Amino acid sequence: MSTITQSSPANVTTEADQSAPAHAMEAQPDLFAATEPLLTVLSFGGGQDSTALLELYINDPAFRKRYAPRDFMVVMSDTGDEFPETYAHVEKMRERCASHGIEFNFLTADQGWHQGDWTSLLNFFQAKNTIGSKAFPKTCTDRLKLQPIYRFLENWLSKKYGVQCHHKKGIREFAMMHGKIQVMIGIAKGEERRVADPAKNPNRWYRDSIHNIYPLIDLGMDRAACQAYIANQGLPVPIPSNCRSCPWLSLEELEYLRRFHAEHLDVWVGLEAAKLEKHRDKELVLVPTATGTKTVNKNYGVFGTMPLPVKIREAKEKFADWSDERVREYRMSHGHCVATAY
Numbered sequence: 504m505s506t507i508t509q510s511s512p513a514n515v516t517t518e519a520d521q522s523a524p525a526h527a528m529e530a531q532p533d534l535f536a537a538t539e540p541l542l543t544v545l546s547f548g549g550g551q552d553s554t555a556l557l558e559l560y561i562n563d564p565a566f567r568k569r570y571a572p573r574d575f576m577v578v579m580s581d582t583g584d585e586f587p588e589t590y591a592h593v594e595k596m597r598e599r600c601a602s603h604g605i606e607f608n609f610l611t612a613d614q615g616w617h618q619g620d621w622t623s624l625l626n627f628f629q630a631k632n633t634i635g636s637k638a639f640p641k642t643c644t645d646r647l648k649l650q651p652i653y654r655f656l657e658n659w660l661s662k663k664y665g666v667q668c669h670h671k672k673g674i675r676e677f678a679m680m681h682g683k684i685q686v687m688i689g690i691a692k693g694e695e696r697r698v699a700d701p702a703k704n705p706n707r708w709y710r711d712s713i714h715n716i717y718p719l720i721d722l723g724m725d726r727a728a729c730q731a732y733i734a735n736q737g738l739p740v741p742i743p744s745n746c747r748s749c750p751w752l753s754l755e756e757l758e759y760l761r762r763f764h765a766e767h768l769d770v771w772v773g774l775e776a777a778k779l780e781k782h783r784d785k786e787l788v789l790v791p792t793a794t795g796t797k798t799v800n801k802n803y804g805v806f807g808t809m810p811l812p813v814k815i816r817e818a819k820e821k822f823a824d825w826s827d828e829r830v831r832e833y834r835m836s837h838g839h840c841v842a843t844a845y
Contacts, residue, residue: 539572539573540572540573540682540683540684540685540714541573541574541681541682542573542574542575542576542677542681542684542685543570543571543572543573543574543575543576543684543685543686543687543716544575544576544577544578544656544684544685544686544687545557545560545571545575545576545577545578545687546578546579546648546652546686546687546688546689547577547578547579547593547596547607547689548579548689548744549579549585549589549590549592549593549596549741549744550589550689550741550742550743550744550745551726551729551730551733551740551741551742551743551744552689552690552691552719552726552729553689553744554592554596554689554729554733554738554741555689555719555724555728555729555730555732555733556687556689556718556719557577557596557599557600558732558733558736558738559718559732560575560605561599561603561605562736566718569718570685570687570716570718571685571687575605575606576605576606576608576659577600577605577606577607577608578607578608578609578610578652578655578656579593579607579608579609579610580610580616580617580647580648580649580651580652580655581609581610581611581612581623581647582623582624582643582647582648582746583612583622583623583624583625583626583647584623584624584625584746584747584748585744585746585747586742586744586747586764587764588741588742589741589742589744592739592741592742593609597609608655608659610651610652610655612626614655616651616652616654616655617646617647617650617651618650618651618654621646621647621650623647624643624647624746624748625748625770625774627643627646628748628774628778629774632777632778632781633778634774634775634778634804634805635748635749635750635805636750636803636804636805636806636807637750637751637805637806637807638803638807639803643746653671653674653709656674656684657671657673657674660673660674660677661673664677664681666680671706671708671709671712672708674708674712674713675708675711675712677712678711678712678713683711683712683713683714684712684713684714685714685715685716686713686714686715686716687716687717687718688715688716688717689719690717690719690720691719691720691724691725691726691728691729692719692720692722692723692724692725692728693725693726694720695720698715698717698720699715701713701714701715726743726836727836730835730836740835742834742835743834743835743837747760747764747767747771748767748771748774748805750805750806753837754814754817754818754821754822755818755822755830755833755834755837756833756834756837757814757815757818758818758819758821758822758825758830759830759831759833759834761815761818761819762827762830763827763830763831768815771805771811772811772812772815775804775805775810775811776810778804779802779804779810782802783802785800785801785802786800786801786802787800788800788801
């Protein structure tokens with residue numbers, strides 16, 4: 504296997520869902536080819552679940568045979584808003600992969616796989632004078648994680664396997680010649696609600712070419728089991744991975760930010776304040792009802808109509824008797840604050 508790469512995009516195009524190329528459609532399957540998948544990609548999130556998967560791959564031959572018997576690669580897309588502890592852990596895992604001959608691709612905004620204003624979560628907020636809110640649709644996972652990964656993947660496939668790189672045609676071409684690409688996802692037992700229905704993915708290229716697998720669910724490993732497995736390998740257990748500016752974090756996690764990352768909290772509060780000021784005209788909106796009209800505040804911040812500073816004070820008061828150690832322990836033991844399905 505090759506070592507760590509930092510690739511840059513080539514011939515990257517739009518997300519349009521095109522039909523498979525003629526030469527791929529004409530490709531005939533090899534009746535004598537192995538039935539096991541040629542390529543497995545670990546979608547690394549930088550947290551406990553995906554770290555457990557990587558360690559299982561490194562240490563357990565039976566796991567490799569069952570879930571990644573042939574080519575294997577690790578990829579992570581940077582949101583630009585991870586905790587410093589997560590970035591430090593990612594660097595350690597890159598080094599660990601290099602020592603085991605495993606390719607680890609960490610996609611940062613400067614490489615070009617992120618597009619438009621979505622170079623980072625905070626950049627999007629600043630560029631659009633907006634804020635992530637519980638009242639808005641969840642788009643950040645798709646824009647900052649999934650789309651950059653699949654832009655990169657097609658380019659990577661073209662270099663490694665010789666397929667084309669154009670409108671996801673290369674991904675479909677690879678799947679037609681070699682079988683679907685297995686994408687290994689770190690969702691633990693107990694989080695089954697986060698497993699997406701592949702038939703509902705709107706992109707045909709994805710439905711035709713990608714097969715998601717969830718080994719932790721298969722193996723019955725919940726978050727505690729993942730933590731124990733990592734520790735048993737003699738490695739420090741990382742904090743769960745999620746963006747610092749996530750509107751779906753709990754009050755406990757907000758208190759963690761207030762105590763240990765106050766400088767970021769100040770930035771987040773400032774971004775929300777700018778958004779609220781820009782849209783003051785939406786604070787008194789007349790909405791028709793069955794009995795007439797009523798006035799509604801539609802100027803939403805992080806937590807809807809309750810400003811972020813109010814929630815920060817609520818968290819501070821609620822957990823005033825918690826020690827720093829207890830706050831840290833809570834942060835370590837709780838998983839992804841967004842139940843995003845993928």
